[in-house]
Amino acid sequence: MMQRMGMVIGVKPEMIEEYKRLHAAVWPQVLKQIRNSNIRNYTIFxxxxxxxxxxxxxxxxxxxxxxxxxxxxDPVTQEWWTHTDPCQSPLASRAEDEQWSMMQEVFHTD
Structure with missing residues (x-):
């Protein structure tokens, strides 16, 4: 069964270019871990x-x-997060265990 999931987080204005640079060349081991975690079609806007x-x-x-x-x-993913997390500004309203704030799907059409 496939489940669509959306999430939101802030990004520090002074870190936007660094965040873009990091995601222009995501480490292959991180991409492999994402896939091994059953995540597909991952997109960040x-x-x-x-x-x-x-x-x-x-x-x-x-x-x-x-x-x-x-x-x-995963140690490689943990290392990746030491680069990406400082770029982010989590929402004050996030759940206690969240970095990114999960969102509720309210509409979908194919």
Whole structure:
């Protein structure tokens, strides 16, 4: 079963170019971990001047929590996050365990 998922986070204005640079050449091991975590069609959009990042992916696994825990334990992914997290500005309204704030799907059409 596929589940569409959207999420949002702020990006620090002074870090936008660095964030773009990082994502122009995502490390192959990070891309492999994303795929191994059953995530497909992962896209990040930037909205300026509000400096918001909107992420979208399609989850094709059976246990999202377990897959995300496995990803979080990956040393290469952890290293990647030491570069990307400082660029981000999490929303004050996010859940306690969230970096990116998950969004509720309210409409979809094919």
């Amino acid at each position: 930037l909205r300026e001047p509000e400096n918001l990042l909107f992420g979208y992916w399609e989850y094709h696994g059976e246990d999202f929590t377990a897959d995300m825990a496995k990803m979080a334990k």
